[in-house]
Amino acid sequence: MSDITLSVKGLRKVIGKRVIIKDLSFELKRGEVFGFLGPNGAGKTTTIRMLVGLIKPTAGSIHICGLDISKQFTRAMRHLGCIVENPELYPFLSGMDNLRHFAVMLSGTGQERIDEVVRLVGMQERVNDKVSTYSLGMRQRLGIAQAMLGRPDVLILDEPTNGLDPSGIREMRAFIRFLAEEEGLTVLVSSHLLHEIQLMCDRVAIISKGEIVRVDSVQALLSREERLVWRLMPYESGKSILSNRTPILNEEEETVTTVYSEREAGEWNRELVEAGVRVLEMNRKLPALEDLFLELTGGESID
Template sequence: MEKVIEIKNLSKLYKNGRGISDINLDIHKGDIFGFLGPNGSGKTTTMKIMTGLIKPDSGDVKILGHSISEEFELAMEKVSCIIETAESYSYLTAFENLKQFSRYYKDIDNNRIEEVLELTGLLKYKDEKPKKFSLGMKQRLGIAAAILSKPEVIILDEPLNGLDVEGMIQMRNIIKDLAEKENTTFFISSHLIHDVELTCTSIGVLYNGRMLNVDSTKNILNSYASLENYFISEVERNGRI
């Protein structure tokens, strides 16, 4: 299988002692990878390094064969991401926001904008401004922006944040459909174990800045009653509880 994301010996330590240590990970084309760990475990730090927002102390990340430290523009050319929060222009409508974002890409027309608004359940709100949106609706608009250009790799930090049950189901279906039909590769971080179990095809457990284990969801659920049981087992086995 084609490797899409390669993380090698990635480390970043902050003055408060937190960070990540020696992360190694390979993610293949069409995978929905779930980066599972509690708040403060280093998930967002890793994703910020992957997207060039901060520099690592050591190690490297390759996306689609290109190093983020040496070929950043090529590495990010077919990547879309939401890190921490989905931002938008509060004085523009939902449609106008996506129209603005479309200027960064080639061949994004109004039909594509309306298509992603429909996919994310926002089409009927396209003429409303995000300042009136709930947290969940703002998150939907962020997802719409992330999939607008039909990227090959989508990196999402807590993508289900603020969504109600219906919204969570809808987002899971969008992610699964893109992975299955367009072979889009997803890197998703979350501390919501149940949602990771229902969404992701493979899972990596990050705890106190260290990668404890990586396995397919299928293998995990063949051996454990739930992903929660697996997570607790991995943490206990590594002496962290």
């Protein structure tokens, strides 16, 4: 069985004369949580809708477990579960009756599988209550149970923590990690909570203006952007010397931030000292994913 569960190559979407998505390519692996981030209008939602078959791409290919969705749509979709925006549930029915209703549409999905997904999402105690009595977090869990009825290999979750309180966000994060690590699912998560993506995901793709600007592991993304934070006296003289050697990335409260270079940092420090500038602090710093996101997207806010 291939480790690649979702493969996107040269994906493109044109509406009228406007190019919405420009040649996106990425692959997802079995058992990983993959974050998909983009500012408002970047094309993230359009991409997700193409992945789940709600709209057709203008060009490019999408393969789910080796199946081309343009040629083998029904077979490919059997390997995919998704929640796009909000779970579609009947509030006047119980959680169990909702699951039974959706299970009828899936060949070979009986009560045994329904009970299995109920246990998986931890809904045993409330599954027979009406959905109208559920909290938002419980509705999200029931939506995931519904998406998993068909035993998918790939699970796509659009804003799964949207509207949850801090406790619910932590529970959802742990649950998504469980699905990947214990159940072996590939989980693609789109979210505007960058801190949660940083804690939850193995890899991240950042999309801006219809193009992927970076895709890598969270650790690799952040370590590649390591910074040096300097506190100098006199400040202006020290900043001037550093700016002649390396770009100044940020200034805040009499500190200046530059790129980190293990090879050159000692030389910069020596030059400062010889010029009579006291180096009060020189600290290595990994940026938060939010800082990197804003830098890569030109400061655009996330949707």
